[in-house]
Amino acid sequence: MTTxxxxxxxxxxxxxxxxxxxxxxxxxxxPAHAKIALAGRNxxxxxxxxxxxxxxxxxxxxxxxxxxxxxxxxxxSSVVLTxxxxxxxxxxxxxxxxxxxGSDYLDLTGEAEFVDLMYLKxxxxxxxxxxxxxxxxxxxxxxxxxxxxxxxxxxxEASALSIRAYVTMNGTFSGGTAASALEAMxxxxxxxxxxxxxxxxxxxxSNRHARIVVARPGKSPDTGHWAVPMPTVDPQxxxxxxxxxxxxxxxxxxxxxxxxRTLLGTTSTVAGIGLIAGLARIAPVRKWLSNRVPPGTGxxxxxxxxxxxxxxxxxxxxxxxxxxxxxxxxxGYGETAKMISESALCLAFxxxxxxxxxxxxxxxxxxxxxxxxxxxxxxxxxxxxxSDDSFPSRxxxxxxxxxxx
Numbered sequence: 001m002t003t004x005x006x007x008x009x010x011x012x013x014x015x016x017x018x019x020x021x022x023x024x025x026x027x028x029x030x031p032a033h034a035k036i037a038l039a040g041r042n043x044x045x046x047x048x049x050x051x052x053x054x055x056x057x058x059x060x061x062x063x064x065x066x067x068x069x070x071x072x073x074x075x076x077s078s079v080v081l082t083x084x085x086x087x088x089x090x091x092x093x094x095x096x097x098x099x100x101x102g103s104d105y106l107d108l109t110g111e112a113e114f115v116d117l118m119y120l121k122x123x124x125x126x127x128x129x130x131x132x133x134x135x136x137x138x139x140x141x142x143x144x145x146x147x148x149x150x151x152x153x154x155x156x157e158a159s160a161l162s163i164r165a166y167v168t169m170n171g172t173f174s175g176g177t178a179a180s181a182l183e184a185m186x187x188x189x190x191x192x193x194x195x196x197x198x199x200x201x202x203x204x205x206s207n208r209h210a211r212i213v214v215a216r217p218g219k220s221p222d223t224g225h226w227a228v229p230m231p232t233v234d235p236q237x238x239x240x241x242x243x244x245x246x247x248x249x250x251x252x253x254x255x256x257x258x259x260x261r262t263l264l265g266t267t268s269t270v271a272g273i274g275l276i277a278g279l280a281r282i283a284p285v286r287k288w289l290s291n292r293v294p295p296g297t298g299x300x301x302x303x304x305x306x307x308x309x310x311x312x313x314x315x316x317x318x319x320x321x322x323x324x325x326x327x328x329x330x331x332g333y334g335e336t337a338k339m340i341s342e343s344a345l346c347l348a349f350x351x352x353x354x355x356x357x358x359x360x361x362x363x364x365x366x367x368x369x370x371x372x373x374x375x376x377x378x379x380x381x382x383x384x385x386x387s388d389d390s391f392p393s394r395x396x397x398x399x400x401x402x403x404x405x
Contacts, residue, residue: 005103006076007037007058008348012094013083014038015045018108021337022083027053029376030345039073064093074101081106081344087114088187095122095133102129104347106340110140112233113191116198119358127357134359137343138336141237142361143311143378144256146370147326148238149362150380152248156318160251163238163316164215166223166259167230169309169331210242210252220257222314227257241362249317259312304330328378335378342372 011026013019019040026036037058038046050057060076062069064084074080074097084090087109098105099122109115115135126133136145148163155161212235220227235256242248307330315322328335343361346352346369355364374380 005078006035007078008035009079009081009344010037010039010058010060010073010077011081011083012039012062012073014049015040015042016083018333018337019083020049021333022081022341023049023053025337025341026344027055029341031349034345034348037077064090067093067097070094070097071101074098074103077103079104079106079344079348081340083108083340085109085111087111088117092118092121099126099129099131099133102131104132104134106134106137106343106347108138108140108336108340109135110233111191112236113187113194115233115236115358116191116194119198120194120201123358130356132347132355132359132364133357134343134347134361134364136233136237137340137361139309139331139339140232141234142339142343142369142373143309143326143328143331144234145237145241145360145362146366146373147311147313147324147380148254149241149245149366150326150370151313151315151322151324154322154324154382155315155320157247157249159249159318161249161315161317162253164220164222164255164257164314165234166220166225166227166257166312166314167309168259168312170307208243208246208250208252210239210248210254212236212239213253213255215255215257220259223259223312226260228260230256230258232256237360238362241360244360244363304334307331307334309335323383324381325383326378326380338376338378339373342376343369346372
């Protein structure tokens with residue numbers, strides 16, 4: 001980590017809905033000595049965000065269409081945290097600048113194409129410069145990535161491991177999230193081609209294998225509930241961690257499903273995803289859908305307070321079976337702001353294994369970041385197989401809030 005930069009952490013996108021939540025979190029939780037900057041293209045709005053913070057922060061004028069301004073931000077910062085999406089449209093200049101400057105990079109992307117493309121273009125450069133490029137540092141994909149790693153740690157070493165994850169959540173989304181999701185759905189063909197290029201480019205380790213298993217929609221033998229595969233970036237991130245870390249064993253498989261209570265819920269989820277993915281490929285329709293939730297808007301504090309998530313992991317390997325769980329509050333915003341902020345603080349200030357190039361939260365930060373998140377109320381726990389295998393309800397979430405204080 002470079003220590004002679006003007007700023008420890010720069011938040012790019014501080015005036016957006018999620019960016020403002022990140023600014024609030026860093027204001028409260030960053031150490032007093034942390035040198036923080038806010039970056040974006042609207043100076044007046046940046047000044048408004050800075051004015052409500054309780055600490056002095058720097059202001060950096062940055063526009064992604066101006067390579068010089070993006071480079072200046074990266075060169076001034078040890079860690080650049082960006083909330084500016086869709087990343088496939090606006091993210092590359094920041095990745096490039098950080099890779100060139102040797103600055104650590106964090107984002108909230110859930111766009112698999114972007115992750116693969118940035119690996120192809122900038123991984124080697126970042127390895128040379130020492131930059132750590134860490135994507136998907138929010139609900140996509142920290143609970144799943146660190147939760148799978150936590151599950152692996154409960155199973156015997158040097159064993160073939162199988163992990164199945166089931167997600168249940170309650171929450172709404174912002175305009176920025178909607179725009180990113182629609183853009184990704186409109187580019188599924190391009191994403192498939194880019195992923196094939198990455199697979200061909202990556203060095204293969206013939207002694208270790210990691211793969212995604214796509215579960216069939218239906219009643220899960222693990223949970224007894226209906227489940228449907230989730231078309232998210234999370235399995236890709238988890239398997240990337242498995243390829244990087246020997247603790248995942250010689251043969252690792254991972255599946256990722258949305259937990260639903262009824263057959264109707266499963267059927268409607270599959271139909272809804274298919275319909276939206278199809279409509280998103282039509283540009284005027286995609287624009288109309290995106291405008292239903294305008295950029296910069298999002299759920300109210302009251303709505304976020306009622307939101308929650310739980311991810312249940314079923315792991316087998318070495319003759320043992322375990323059930324683990326990660327759970328927390330509002331997945332899309334409250335906890336996402338917490339996750340990426342703690343990731344930035346972790347990269348900026350904690351002792352970590354030496355890594356560079358494109359990394360995952362598990363490979364770059366792992367248990368150190370998990371400890372940070374646990375200290376801030378996100379729960380990682382081992383459950384007894386065959387004990388209480390029901391998923392948390394809304395009442396359980398209220399209890400967990402009281403437990404967290």
